[in-house]
Amino acid sequence: MTRRGVFMSARRFTVVSLFTGGGGLDLGLEQAGFQTVSAVDSDADCVASLRRNQRRRLLVGNGRTYLDGTLLIDAGVETLHPDQLRSPACGPCWTPDLMAGGPPCQPFSSSGKLLSVDDPRGRLFEHFVRLAAGLQPKVIFFENVRGLVTARGPGGEPGEALRMVKEAFESIGYATTFALLNAADYGAPQRRVRCFMMATRCTGLPAFPEPTHAETPEGGLFAARLPWVTLGQFLTSFPPPTADEIVRPTPLLASRLAEVPAGSGLKSAGAREATRPGGHWGYRQGTFIADLDEPARTITASASQDWIRLPDGSLRRLTLRECAGLQGFPPEWQFVGPIASRFRQVGNAVPCVFGKVLGEAMRAALQEGAGPRPASAPLPRDLLAAIAYTRKEQDRNGASRRRVIQRLRRGEVDPGAVKGLGSADGTGRR
Numbered sequence: 001m002t003r004r005g006v007f008m009s010a011r012r013f014t015v016v017s018l019f020t021g022g023g024g025l026d027l028g029l030e031q032a033g034f035q036t037v038s039a040v041d042s043d044a045d046c047v048a049s050l051r052r053n054q055r056r057r058l059l060v061g062n063g064r065t066y067l068d069g070t071l072l073i074d075a076g077v078e079t080l081h082p083d084q085l086r087s088p089a090c091g092p093c094w095t096p097d098l099m100a101g102g103p104p105c106q107p108f109s110s111s112g113k114l115l116s117v118d119d120p121r122g123r124l125f126e127h128f129v130r131l132a133a134g135l136q137p138k139v140i141f142f143e144n145v146r147g148l149v150t151a152r153g154p155g156g157e158p159g160e161a162l163r164m165v166k167e168a169f170e171s172i173g174y175a176t177t178f179a180l181l182n183a184a185d186y187g188a189p190q191r192r193v194r195c196f197m198m199a200t201r202c203t204g205l206p207a208f209p210e211p212t213h214a215e216t217p218e219g220g221l222f223a224a225r226l227p228w229v230t231l232g233q234f235l236t237s238f239p240p241p242t243a244d245e246i247v248r249p250t251p252l253l254a255s256r257l258a259e260v261p262a263g264s265g266l267k268s269a270g271a272r273e274a275t276r277p278g279g280h281w282g283y284r285q286g287t288f289i290a291d292l293d294e295p296a297r298t299i300t301a302s303a304s305q306d307w308i309r310l311p312d313g314s315l316r317r318l319t320l321r322e323c324a325g326l327q328g329f330p331p332e333w334q335f336v337g338p339i340a341s342r343f344r345q346v347g348n349a350v351p352c353v354f355g356k357v358l359g360e361a362m363r364a365a366l367q368e369g370a371g372p373r374p375a376s377a378p379l380p381r382d383l384l385a386a387i388a389y390t391r392k393e394q395d396r397n398g399a400s401r402r403r404v405i406q407r408l409r410r411g412e413v414d415p416g417a418v419k420g421l422g423s424a425d426g427t428g429r430r
Helices: 003-011 024-031 044-056 125-135 160-171 231-237 251-257 320-327 339-347 352-368 381-409 415-423
Strands: 014-018 035-041 059-061 071-074 098-101 139-145 175-182 193-200 264-273 276-289 307-309 315-317
Touching: 014 024, 014 125, 024 035, 024 059, 024 098, 024 352, 035 044, 044 071, 044 339, 098 125, 125 139, 125 160, 139 160, 139 352, 160 175, 160 193, 175 381, 193 352, 231 320, 251 264, 251 276, 276 307, 320 339
Parallel strands: 014 035, 014 098, 035 071, 098 139
Antiparallel strands: 139 193, 175 193, 264 276, 307 315
C-alpha cells in the first residue's frame, strides 16, 4: 500500500501537530485513532526522540505503530509555510481533519518569569493561527498552562491574553470552546491542570468529556466516578528503578528533610504584597516530599523532581522513567539527549490521557460531518471567576506585585518565592 493509501484508507482522521515536543499529545491522539501526518518542533533533541521511536515501530494498537509515515520537521513554526506541513503522500489540496498543539507555556507559567505576550514565545500562537488559516483544518486543538486564563495582554488586564487567543482563531472562521481540565480527573496518576481550546469551522463544537475520576467520589454528584489514582498505586504497578536511576539527597539535605511530612517541603521566604505582609511563600525547588496517597504533583521540566520516602525512611527522587510513565508515555518510549534535555521533554509534554479523551471527543464531532456554521461557546464560569479574582488581586496588590515580578525578571528573586503570585488566580491549589 502506498503512503497515500496509509493515510486515506478506512477514513482514518488525520492530524498536523505543531510544537510537538516529546510527543505526549500525539501519542494520545493516535491512541484515539488519529494518524499524524506531520509533526513540528524546533528542539533538535525532541525531534531526535520522535525519529528514534518512529524507527522502533512501537505498537499503538490494531496493528498500527506510533508516527507511522509521519513527516517529522525540525524547525520553528515561524519559519514554515502551510504547504510544508503537507506530507508528499497527501497532495497539494489536502487539508487535515485536525491541527493540534501547545505553544510554549513559559510566558504564562508561574514557574517562568510571567512575561505573557511580552515574551516572544507568548506570540507564537499567532503562527499557529497563520498556519491554520493556510491549511483550513476542520478542527483545531490548542493547549496551554492554566496561567494563560488570567495572563495579562498588552493592556495589562487579566484575561486579556486568553481573549487574544480566542479572537485570533475566531477571526479566521473558527468557533471556540474552552475548559480547564485536571489529568487526575481522567485516571492519570498526576494532578496536572491545563487550559484547552477546541475549535471548528464546519462541524458542531466537540463536547469536553465528563471526568471519570474524582478526589472524593463517594456519594452525591461524583458517585459514579472512580477515586483518583494515587502515586503509590502507580509506583506499585511500575517496574522498580535500577541502581543507576536512583538519586539520593546529600547528607545535609537529607537531615533537613527528615522531619518534613509527606505532601510538604521546605518553604522559601515569600515575596511580600500589600495584603500579604508575611509574603507569598512557596516550596523550594527540589525539596518536596511526595504524598503517596495522592496523585503526583505536576511533573516539571527539571531534573529536581519530588522525593519519595521509602519504608526505611530514606529518600530518592522520582526517576526519569517514572516521570514519563506518570505523563502516560509507554514504558518502551525513549528520549534522546543529555539528562536535563530528557527531563525537559518529559516535563513539557501534554499527558497522553488528554490527547486520548479529547481526541475521542473531536473524532466524534468529525464523524457527525458538516453541519450549520457553529457559534463559539461562552467562557465557562470557572475561567470567568479566575479572571475576576485576579482583577481583584491586581487592584489590591498591583503595585507591590509589579515590583516583585520586575525583581524576578532581573534574577534578583528565587522563582520559588513567587510561585504564589502565579497561582493566586482562584484556579486551584498551589
